[in-house]
Amino acid sequence: MRHAMDTITATELARQTRQILDAVARHGETVIVERNNMPVARIIPVEPVMTAAQALAGLPAALTRRQADAWLTDSRGGFDETVRDPWA
Incomplete structure (x- = not known):
């Protein structure tokens, strides 16, 4: 698409929404949207x-059974598993 902090019209945004959002997501671009030559919005990357899978990908590929059991026990520690009515 274009360079960071590019300016487009609202009409361009309407016609090319997918491409503009792809550029924002993929390249980290920020886009200013103008209507009648006045800036009205800024689209910025989040x-x-x-993800949990990405975070866990860095762990060793194989844990021993003892290590896995210890990890599971530690990960559940401190949680109250009782069911409560959130409206009460």
Whole structure:
């Protein structure tokens, strides 16, 4: 698409929404949207996020059974598993 902090018209946004959003997501571009030569919006990329699978990908490929059991026990520690009525 274009360079960061590019300016487009609202008509361009309407016609090329997918391409503009792809550029924002893929390249981290920020886009200013104008209507009647006046800036009305800014489209900015979100902060990077990491999925649980991505976070766990860095762990060793294989844990021993003992390590896995210890990890599971530690990960559940401190959680109250009782069911509560959120409206009460």
